[in-house]
Amino acid sequence: MSTEPKLPVAPRARALLLQGGRVRYAPPFVLAPMEGVTHRTFRDLILSLGGVGAAMMLGGCRGDREDAPPRQFFPDMDDMPRWKVQGESEFFKDKRMLRQPVSGSVPFSRQSMSPEAYATAHPAWADSFAAQRDVLLTLGDARETGQTGPDAFVDTIPIPVDRELVELGKKKFDIYCAACHGFQGDGKGMVGRQWSYDLPNWHEAKYKDRKEKTGKDGYLFHTARHGVVDAASGTMKMPPYAHALSVRETWGVVAYIRALQKTREGVADDLSAAERAELDAKRATPSGGGAAPSGGTPAAPAGGKS
Numbered sequence: 303m304s305t306e307p308k309l310p311v312a313p314r315a316r317a318l319l320l321q322g323g324r325v326r327y328a329p330p331f332v333l334a335p336m337e338g339v340t341h342r343t344f345r346d347l348i349l350s351l352g353g354v355g356a357a358m359m360l361g362g363c364r365g366d367r368e369d370a371p372p373r374q375f376f377p378d379m380d381d382m383p384r385w386k387v388q389g390e391s392e393f394f395k396d397k398r399m400l401r402q403p404v405s406g407s408v409p410f411s412r413q414s415m416s417p418e419a420y421a422t423a424h425p426a427w428a429d430s431f432a433a434q435r436d437v438l439l440t441l442g443d444a445r446e447t448g449q450t451g452p453d454a455f456v457d458t459i460p461i462p463v464d465r466e467l468v469e470l471g472k473k474k475f476d477i478y479c480a481a482c483h484g485f486q487g488d489g490k491g492m493v494g495r496q497w498s499y500d501l502p503n504w505h506e507a508k509y510k511d512r513k514e515k516t517g518k519d520g521y522l523f524h525t526a527r528h529g530v531v532d533a534a535s536g537t538m539k540m541p542p543y544a545h546a547l548s549v550r551e552t553w554g555v556v557a558y559i560r561a562l563q564k565t566r567e568g569v570a571d572d573l574s575a576a577e578r579a580e581l582d583a584k585r586a587t588p589s590g591g592g593a594a595p596s597g598g599t600p601a602a603p604a605g606g607k608s
């Protein structure tokens with residue numbers, strides 16, 4: 303019976319093994335010899351590793367098509383949740399992937415700045431920064447909501463009104479409101495005329511008297527942004543336009559509605575003699591559109607219908 307081990311080992315190890323019996327075996331790559339590790343342990347280890355390797359190779363069936371997803375040992379690194387911009391979310395009630403900033407929150411890590419320090423070096427940037435900052439600081443207050451409480455609305459537009467704002471308002475009004483409310487705000491727009499009931503006429507007192515809720519600037523603003531919802535049934539009677547109009551644009555629309563109202567309040571005596579003469583002359587010569595006979599607004603070509 304030969305005691306010679308059948309393992310093919312290096313000559314030095316072989317010599318050691320041939321000294322007989324169980325010897326301590328230190329593989330060359332193990333720096334400190336380990337207590338109790340014999341060539342048998344080592345052999346068993348190699349055999350079992352080989353066994354596992356063979357099993358993996360056989361089980362792997364490489365090259366075959368496989369419908370089951372591959373095994374992943376660190377799945378989190380291969381598959382991570384990913385959302386597309388503007389995508390839909392199952393998680394949030396409103397299904398929006400992109401979240402709105404929490405109402406009233408102001409980004410706090412923005413660079414602090416004194417407009418004076420930058421005004422000379424980067425005037426354009428300083429201006430735009432100051433404008434953005436103004437908007438941020440109004441978040442949640444009456445300038446942004448038109449409201450001072452749950453059912454309390456500001457009487458008058460809380461931002462400076464100038465010609466630019468009114469013109470911006472006209473532009474947006476013509477796009478978003480006129481189809482229903484008419485270019486003159488009398489509720490007789492293309493769509494408004496087809497409505498199942500008469501649309502409100504903003505030239506009525508209840509939309510002008512600031513003592514009434516419907517006459518307050520904040521209420522017009524709020525309606526434009528949030529639409530009209532029937533409190534009893536919850537049905538939407540007018541769609542909201544906050545998605546289309548910025549806060550400033552909405553105040554512009556309100557300013558323009560006020561301007562429209564003014565157009566029906568004027569009387570001929572408001573004009574100077576020269577202006578009246580000019581208008582009379584225009585009325586005499588029927589050039590183009592034909593002047594409106596009633597003392598209304600000669601300017602707007604009243605909502606399409608001739």
Ligand code: HEC
Nearest residue numbers: 478479481482501502516522525526530539540541543555
């Ligand atoms: C699709 C048609 C439509 C458009 C567009 C529309 N509205 Fe209206 N709006 C309505 C209807 C219908 C009502 C009447 C709702 C009701 O039954 O009280 C109304 C009512 C109003 C009222 C009166 C609310 C009240 O309580 O009396 C205001 C103010 C108003 N709209 C503002 C606007 C403004 C500003 C815009 C443009 C940004 C606009 N609407 C665009 C259909 C529209």
